[in-house]
Amino acid sequence: MNLRMTLLAAVVAALPYAGASAQTGAMLPESLMAAPAQEMSATVKANLENRLAARRAAAGLDEDHGFIVSKQQPGERGTRITRAQHTWKGLRVFGSESVVVTDDNGEIISESASERRNGLDASRAAAATGKTAPDVTPTVAKEDAIASVVKRVAPVGVHRWKPEAELLIYPVMKTVRVAGAEKKAESALNALDVEEVVDHYELAYLVKTRMASGKRLIYRDTIVNAHTGAVIAEWDALQSVVGSGKSQYNGTVPINTTLVGSTYQMLDSTRGVGGKYGGMAITNANHSPESNPNPGTIYTNSTNTWGDGQQYINGGSTTNANGQTAAVNALWGLMNTYDAMKNVLGWQSLDGNNTSTYIAVHVDNQYDNAFFEPGCKCMYIGDGGTSFYNLGSIDVIGHEMHHGVTDATSNLTYSGESGGLNESSSDIGGEMTEAYARAGGTGSVIPATGNDWVMGREISRSGSPLRYMYKPSKDGQSPNAWSTSLKNLNVHYSSGPNNRMFYFLSQGSNSSSSSDYYSQYLNQQPLAMTGIGNDKAFRIWFRANTQKFTSSTNYADARNKMVTAAEELYGVGSKEATAVKRAYAAINVGTDVPETAGGTALSITTQPASITVAPGGTATFTVGASGGTSPYSYKWYKNGSLISGATSATYSFAAQSTDNGAVFKATVTDSASSPVTVTSGNATLTVSTTGGGSTERVTNGGFESGTTGWAGTTGVIGMFTGQTAYEGTRYAYLGGNGSTATETLTQDITIPSTATSATMTFALHIDTAESGSTAYDKLVVAVKNTSGTTLGTLATYSNANAASGYQVRTFNLTAYKGQTVRLSFAMTEDSSLQTSFVVDKVSVVTQ
Structure with a gap:
């Protein structure tokens, strides 16, 4: 994407306003990032896309849903991280994607997804929610969509980059309150009290225009309805801010240059490969205008001593000692940004693939800004004007270069909450680069001290920094905590709460309400939360941003994925994972948890074990926990989806062949006044016919493959508002109409004559609006022959049998061995007051 990331807020004139760290430890060698990922061949891409497609059924998706592999980056050694865009009928679904971890053999290890595609079908579920699928044939031409945007945005503008228009499916989102938060006052809402859901879908063009109009750059992303030409959404895409040299802010610093003949070049060939110059380079833009900046040529000098350490004299030479100082600032910042990521994390350059970049200095005249531009994957720096000195301070360089990291990985959309997280990620990167550089720029950890926790203090002529990470509101614009209005702010201000989260995560908080380091949302013990230090905090953030976040990640999603990242690095129930929960609670994202409960923290003591069973055999998983406040409550998950009714420390069920490869985990929650929840590790179920005589006779008994195998009123199969699956995501929802209706599901199966058991x-889950014991609405479960004649009625259920949650029903079908029989679920509902009969996990196992 040809976006530009600028450091400063849109109105620079708005600058009038006026912890204890924990131990750090080097990351284990096996946790360091692998070597640069090789470009994926068409065959490898197709193979991964096919593997992902094979998982569709488990997610309740039909064959119209697909994947397009977009880019690959290094993971930990032995793994690769791939980003796959979700598609529907061949069109990308905006903001819906998967981050897939694979091993060296291409096998999928894990998948982190943003799901905005599930309503894209013609099922009863989609119709019930109004999420009807759009017609995918546009009536507005791509060229007309571009022309309309150009005419409205900058009619006399000059294109810096060729305009683009991509036809896609655009999910129009809305914010809704979760169960239990419906009656909360707006001011009392926590980020986890609301969620973004799809309101409806539109066929649309994503139009990217990158133009210059007069002296101003106008970079815009616009969503245009492909049927009407109307603008659905729009946001700004201009995303802002071994020789020796005298830098302006850091004294004499070592810089790597290249000797060509008798001339030194400001080209560091030891960091990065390829790119425009074959190494990290600093070039002289020589006042080329902001509206059309030209990087110019690499800085050269007859000696290997550069700069005078002074602010650039406006109108002076850009190549003498005074003019070279801006280049020294830039190269030193670039070297330290590269080294901090490579030496600490194993991440090479901005994209992880060690691709060289460059910085162009002396942009425009008295230019009060700096920006990263993904079109060239480079950075432009101004000399400063009325508000700033040269913008090449170490935290500003680190900030802009970390925009390059986000651009190459999560690519957080630069609007709303995701845009605030994008900016915050760069502020975090800038601060950690500053800490690393101030300590000498060596070693395999981010030092515990050295950064000042404010952005751009050195460059400010007034002495007021751009942003205060420990208390964002000190800038007069940024909020300290999440609220429902956060998504409406400029992204440089909506970054504030996440910046504060990171400060608390690293440095901890203060319990005094008069302190700048106090949070009203921290109400567990100790009231002053304990930080985990720069090094661990940065590792967790970097892992989440590069391996978990998607382009649509918001604050609530960031919190959950940060917890997962901390658990992967330091363990489930670890102090680091607890610190993440507390740091986000401190900004009103999630509720606070105690650092210890009942003397010892709640932790998993017995992890679920991977097992192998035969089809029809009993699969049993067990989890154990200790610490915290008993009694405990349990939840089990299959492939990330909650299993209804599985609320004990042990979960058992009859395994089907379709369960092969399923991954199970559990959460344990204690009974403290503010409950603590810990998550177990994953356990894999292998269902193998080797050595066993059990055979599953029902096809698609969990309905995860849609209507496959079933006949009758198949529109009842799907996902519907008000009901949940027993396992997975799909089920059969018979009834629930509140009016006269008859619905039937059948499937023919054969029970062998040699069967010793069947x-x-x-x-079955039954809920009803009826009252009393009179059976008004019924579900009859029967066995019939293939002509439809009833051979036996297994059970009749009615509204009088309503109960909370699912009940597992069991019947002996041995009497029907040697026959092909028809399983029948037949529902009748009277003229008023609904009863829902929800069926899932249908199985007939023969021995």
């Missing part, structure tokens, strides 16, 4: 099970 056991039928299914999960």
